[in-house]
Amino acid sequence: MTPLVALLQIIGPTTAPGLGFWFLMTIIKLIVIFTVYMLGAALLTLAERKISAWMQDRHGPNRVGKGWLQPIADGVKNFVKEETYPDAANLPLFILAPVISFIPALITWAVIPFAAPWGSRWGLVEMVLAPLPVGFLFILAISSLGVYGIVLAGWSSNNKYALLGSIRSSAQMVSYEIAMGMSTIPVLLLAGNVSLSQIVNQQAFETWNVINLTVAFFIFLVAAFAETNRLPFDLPEAESELITGYHTEYSAMKFSLFFIAEYCNMITASALMATLFFGGWDVPFTLWDNLAPHTGLKTLVTLGFFAAKTLFFLFLFMWIRWTLPRFRYDQLMSLGWKFMLPLALAYIVAIASLIVVLQYLGFAQGSWPFHLGLAMFNIVAVIVLFMILDRGRIISPAYSRLNQRDIAELRAVAGARHAAPLLPETGD
Amino acid sequence: MSIGVKVVERPIQQTSYVRATLTGMAHTLKHMLNPEKVTTQYPEQKESISKRWRGTHRMLTTEDGKAKCVGCGLCPTVCPANCIKLVPGEDEKGNRYPLVFEIDEFRCIFCGYCQEVCPEEAIHVGRHYENAEFSREGFVYDLERLMAQTHPVSELWDPMDPKGE
Numbered sequence: 086m087t088p089l090v091a092l093l094q095i096i097g098p099t100t101a102p103g104l105g106f107w108f109l110m111t112i113i114k115l116i117v118i119f120t121v122y123m124l125g126a127a128l129l130t131l132a133e134r135k136i137s138a139w140m141q142d143r144h145g146p147n148r149v150g151k152g153w154l155q156p157i158a159d160g161v162k163n164f165v166k167e168e169t170y171p172d173a174a175n176l177p178l179f180i181l182a183p184v185i186s187f188i189p190a191l192i193t194w195a196v197i198p199f200a201a202p203w204g205s206r207w208g209l210v211e212m213v214l215a216p217l218p219v220g221f222l223f224i225l226a227i228s229s230l231g232v233y234g235i236v237l238a239g240w241s242s243n244n245k246y247a248l249l250g251s252i253r254s255s256a257q258m259v260s261y262e263i264a265m266g267m268s269t270i271p272v273l274l275l276a277g278n279v280s281l282s283q284i285v286n287q288q289a290f291e292t293w294n295v296i297n298l299t300v301a302f303f304i305f306l307v308a309a310f311a312e313t314n315r316l317p318f319d320l321p322e323a324e325s326e327l328i329t330g331y332h333t334e335y336s337a338m339k340f341s342l343f344f345i346a347e348y349c350n351m352i353t354a355s356a357l358m359a360t361l362f363f364g365g366w367d368v369p370f371t372l373w374d375n376l377a378p379h380t381g382l383k384t385l386v387t388l389g390f391f392a393a394k395t396l397f398f399l400f401l402f403m404w405i406r407w408t409l410p411r412f413r414y415d416q417l418m419s420l421g422w423k424f425m426l427p428l429a430l431a432y433i434v435a436i437a438s439l440i441v442v443l444q445y446l447g448f449a450q451g452s453w454p455f456h457l458g459l460a461m462f463n464i465v466a467v468i469v470l471f472m473i474l475d476r477g478r479i480i481s482p483a484y485s486r487l488n489q490r491d492i493a494e495l496r497a498v499a500g501a502r503h504a505a506p507l508l509p510e511t512g513d
Numbered sequence: 514m515s516i517g518v519k520v521v522e523r524p525i526q527q528t529s530y531v532r533a534t535l536t537g538m539a540h541t542l543k544h545m546l547n548p549e550k551v552t553t554q555y556p557e558q559k560e561s562i563s564k565r566w567r568g569t570h571r572m573l574t575t576e577d578g579k580a581k582c583v584g585c586g587l588c589p590t591v592c593p594a595n596c597i598k599l600v601p602g603e604d605e606k607g608n609r610y611p612l613v614f615e616i617d618e619f620r621c622i623f624c625g626y627c628q629e630v631c632p633e634e635a636i637h638v639g640r641h642y643e644n645a646e647f648s649r650e651g652f653v654y655d656l657e658r659l660m661a662q663t664h665p666v667s668e669l670w671d672p673m674d675p676k677g678e
Binding site: 136471 | 525529530531532534537538540541542544545547549550551552554
């Protein structure tokens with residue numbers, strides 16, 4: 086019974102709203118989130134094109150309503166275009182695939198707290214659609230569903246490039262999902278909870294996780310790029326190698342759904358990074374926003390901060406996309422398995438040990454020596470990591486791994502082969 | 514003979530991924546904040562073209578509005594693409610004029626030989642490039658159309674002034 090009560094206390098507001106009001110607010114939140122999300126995805130396509138243009142000293146779209154109506158023009162175009170169905174495609178799966186890739190990105194938003202609760206006259210309204218006590222596990226579970234859409238799209242298209250793209254994406258997403266999950270364990274260790282609201286609260290009352298757990302943040306960031314199939318990890322699409330990978334055979338609105346799904350995934354990943362490592366909706370340097378009374382003003386301000394953090398990460402996504410070239414496939418795999426995963430595991434052990442040691446020394450979590458200790462360790466870890474990464478040979482090589490002795494051996498073998506006649510002479 | 518495995522020992526500045534990434538990001542950010550753009554906003558803003566630009570043709574006229582052409586037949590002879598159709602005529606005073614003068618701008622390779630060879634300086638290639646049409650037939654310019662063109666004509670290359678200054 087006690088755990089259940091504890092769980093209820095996490096979600097349980099101080100003054101519970103009536104069932105009718107709760108239902109009404111949930112419907113409103115549902116509509117608002119969906120609208121904002123869809124509009125956001127549309128505007129992000131514009132932002133992406135604008136930002137890429139600026140980075141390349143161009144203007145970007147500036148014709149339809151000075152550029153602002155470009156997403157609408159794109160949408161209209163996608164709606165009126167012809168839907169093509171390849172003869173050899175597996176039609177039910179072909180139609181289902183874009184839906185499957187689109188929905189998980191949308192569902193994830195249900196558990197992300199986007200503002201401080203609003204203490205209305207009729208009760209406390211949580212600014213999260215579904216304050217699940219297992220919020221974080223829910224996100225991990227749902228986000229791993231996204232890969233099915235891509236794999237099914239590639240498979241049902243019956244096109245070799247699409248299939249190659251989807252195979253790549255399944256390998257990539259499975260590899261990086263592990264690193265992603267592992268990188269968040271230190272966050273959960275500090276929060277002592279998997280509820281996202283609790284993680285936000287813990288950061289608000291102590292410090293943002295990015296200060297204590299920069300290495301975990303770094304791993305999460307890289308894994309998030311891989312999970313959303315964005316450059317430098319856009320191997321599933323890889324225009325130059327695979328046409329456009331898994332959505333080669335798609336046209337019109339079904340193609341558009343994949344496109345929207347990519348941006349939805351970006352928004353979700355950005356919001357997650359903000360929530361897990363940058364304090365979610367927390368306003369830094371003050372506890373004003375975290376303590377009761379929960380007014381509407383606090384809700385609006387925290388919503389603004391959350392949006393700003395999310396937008397920053399969205400910009401980071403685009404910034405990196407238009408800067409870095411694509412990884413080679415073997416580099417991607419070795420980065421994921423040989424570097425990110427061991428690093429994440431080692432980091433869990435290090436952080437867990439450090440917490441135990443600090444608590445053994447008598448510094449309770451929440452006291453300043455505890456966080457100072459974590460931060461000091463973090464600085465050291467970041468410097469060491471930077472030194473290792475800076476050697477530039479971790480990701481399989483632009484640099485030959487062969488050592489001199491092997492090369493000498495190879496040369497000897499090759500020399501012997503050349504010295505011997507290749508084929509026995511045959512008379513005419 | 515040995516296989517040529519070349520192992521290059523490069524300094525850390527060249528092999529570092531972190532520094533390369535950060536430099537690249539700084540570079541793109543710098544360009545993003547740079548207000549100078551390289552795009553020409555085409556329909557409103559046009560690139561200037563060379564004085565020797567060879568575009569679609571123009572037939573020059575005399576003061577009384579007749580074509581300068583005397584139907585000598587030099588331009589269809591010199592035309593390497595065989596795109597000029599000329600039928601000469603002669604009036605009662607013995608003045609020669611073109612009965613039919615058509616240039617197929619699709620066949621034309623815009624070499625400018627017709628302009629060079631013309632003894633009357635009648636046919637010219639023009640400094641013009643916006644030639645869109647709705648049909649293929651529209652690209653066969655007849656005499657009337659050639660005379661109606663108003664764009665500036667191309668200048669011939671001057672050996673004394675090879676760069677056109």
